[in-house]
Amino acid sequence: MKICVVGAGSIGGLLGVKLALAGHDVTLIARGPNLAAIRANGMKLVMHDGAEFVARNVKATDRIREAGPQDLVILGMKAHQVEPVVDDLPALMQDDTVILPMQNGIPWWYFQRHGGPHEGKIVASVDPAGRIAAAIDPKRLIGCVVYPAAEIAAPGVIRHIEGERFPVGELDASMGGLESERVKAVAATLVGAGFKSPVLPSIRSEIWLKLWGNLTFNPISALTHSTLVDICQYPLTRELARKMMKEAEDVAAKLGVAFRVDIDRRIAGAEKVGKHKTSMLQDIEAGRDPEIDALVGAVIELGNTVGVPVAHIEAVYAMVKLLGRTMKEEKVYVRAHPII
Numbered sequence: 001m002k003i004c005v006v007g008a009g010s011i012g013g014l015l016g017v018k019l020a021l022a023g024h025d026v027t028l029i030a031r032g033p034n035l036a037a038i039r040a041n042g043m044k045l046v047m048h049d050g051a052e053f054v055a056r057n058v059k060a061t062d063r064i065r066e067a068g069p070q071d072l073v074i075l076g077m078k079a080h081q082v083e084p085v086v087d088d089l090p091a092l093m094q095d096d097t098v099i100l101p102m103q104n105g106i107p108w109w110y111f112q113r114h115g116g117p118h119e120g121k122i123v124a125s126v127d128p129a130g131r132i133a134a135a136i137d138p139k140r141l142i143g144c145v146v147y148p149a150a151e152i153a154a155p156g157v158i159r160h161i162e163g164e165r166f167p168v169g170e171l172d173a174s175m176g177g178l179e180s181e182r183v184k185a186v187a188a189t190l191v192g193a194g195f196k197s198p199v200l201p202s203i204r205s206e207i208w209l210k211l212w213g214n215l216t217f218n219p220i221s222a223l224t225h226s227t228l229v230d231i232c233q234y235p236l237t238r239e240l241a242r243k244m245m246k247e248a249e250d251v252a253a254k255l256g257v258a259f260r261v262d263i264d265r266r267i268a269g270a271e272k273v274g275k276h277k278t279s280m281l282q283d284i285e286a287g288r289d290p291e292i293d294a295l296v297g298a299v300i301e302l303g304n305t306v307g308v309p310v311a312h313i314e315a316v317y318a319m320v321k322l323l324g325r326t327m328k329e330e331k332v333y334v335r336a337h338p339i340i
Contacts, residue, residue, distance in 0.1 A: 001025070001189060004070040004092055006085060008034065008043065008060070010150040010279075011102055012076025013158035017045040018193040020055035027059040027067040035062050037156025044157045064088035072098050072186065079103040079126045079294035086135035098182055099140045100168070104214055104279075105294030106302065110204065112138035113172040116256075118305065125298040142183055143203035144168045145210045148195075149273075151282060161276065165196045169203030208252045209259055213270050214295045215248060215313065216241040218280035219320040222290060225281065225336045232271035240312065241267060247310040248299055254306035280320075287333030290324050292317070 001024045005016040008028035020026040020043075030038055037043075042056035061067065064085060070092045075082060082103065089099075101107055108127040111118045122130045148163035168187050170180055183199055190197035200206055220231050220241060231237045245263045252259070261269075283290040296317045303310040327334065 001071045002069070003027070003072045003074065003189075004064075004067045005029065005074045005076050006064060006089075006092075007075065007077030007081065007102075008038065009076060010152055010158060011146055011148065012074065013043055013152070014045060014148060014150045014160055015074060015076065015102075015193070016058060017043050017053055017055040017158065018195065019189070020058045021053055022189075022193040024189070024193075026055070026057075027061065027070070029062065029064055029067070030060055031062045033155035034152070035060055037154075041156055045160060046153065046157065047160045048162055065091040067092055069094040070097055072100060072189065075099065075101045075103065077103075078291045079105055079107070080289065080291065082108065083127070083132050086132055089136065093140070096182075097140060098142055098186060099136060100142055100144050100186060102144055102146050103294060104146060104291065105211055105296075106207070106298035107143070107294075108132040109136075109138055109141055109143075109171065110207075112141075114204075115172065118255075121305070123298055123301065125293040125301045138171060141171055142168055142186055143171055143207070145203065145206045147210065149276065149279075162273065164194070165198075166190050167198050167200050167203070167206050169200040169206070171203070202257075204255075205257050205260070208248070208257050209261070209266075211295065211299070212245055212248055212259070212263075212266055214278075215299050216244045216316075217270055218278045218295055219292070219316045221278040221281040222284045222320055222323065223316070225285075225334075227275045227277055227281075228270045228273045229275055232267055238267065240316075243312045244310075244316065247303070247308070247313050251299060251303045251306060251308045251310065254308055255302065284323065284327070285333060285335040287327060287331075289328065290320070292320055292324055296320065 003024050004027045005012045006029045008016055008030040016026050016028045038060040042054045045053045073092050110123050111121040145167050147165040149161040151159050153159040170183050187197040187199050280290045
């Protein structure tokens with residue numbers, strides 16, 4: 001299969017290496033030192049157990065149009081990085097090309113092929129002008145939820161932290177649901193590369209389950225410089241996370257989504273991950289633009305849409321947005337330093 005990974009960062013790099021080693025024709029879209037390292041040495045993956053793999057047979061470019069038509073296009077960048085590339089994506093398309101978005105949080109396509117009173121509504125938090133929704137045909141999309149955690153250890157080197165699940169699903173039943181050949185083919189491709197990829201009847205329910213943790217633990221960790229286990233074991237932040245989760249659960253319920261686990265079990269799962277820094281905390285410490293709106297702002301937007309108050313989420317959102325703006329305006333990163 002010809003596969004283009006647009007955004008060969010932590011998750012895109014993890015997928016790119018494993019898919020290439022599984023025998024697929026993989027093109028990585030990268031830039032800067034990461035691109036130079038991949039071109040020189042291939043892309044290296046260090047697994048959580050210390051096993052190391054190098055994919056030397058990958059193509060790498062910073063020009064999407066150079067990749068040519070693909071069978072599968074994986075959008076591996078963060079939510080706010082999708083819009084800048086949409087004008088180049090048509091160069092990757094052929095008649096049956098499938099697009100697999102890998103963004104965390106509420107996706108731009110949430111209300112596409114959704115049905116009901118909100119059908120086609122633009123999620124302004126992640127697609128303010130509606131450009132992404134207008135540029136990408138929703139018929140090409142298969143939903144996916146990203147559970148693995150990984151990080152860029154060095155240019156051209158990805159460190160896998162934990163997780164291997166990439167559940168997938170059609171956006172609606174009219175595309176064949178569980179029985180569509182294309183969703184089964186995408187799942188089989190991921191499984192063949194060493195991942196777990198169950199095909200789900202309701203991908204939006206799984207999005208909310210993952211988002212449940214991201215919208216709480218990510219901003220709290222960014223504001224407090226604490227790891228998952230710290231947040232879960234400190235009573236005040238544990239209770240704040242619980243209240244934010246309850247508000248999100250109420251919003252999801254209004255949209256017809258039910259969670260298959262309860263809040264306590266979700267918090268316990270995060271606690272078991274241990275001393276892990278969330279992606280938002282990693283961004284804050286590295287001076288990168290944190291992914292706030294898809295993870296937090298979009299939930300506030302959906303709460304307003306369905307008339308559910310989300311006061312705790314709004315308070316945390318206001319603080320982490322100000323932190324992000326301050327970093328951008330003052331061109332700084334925020335990192336804890338030991339007291340000497």
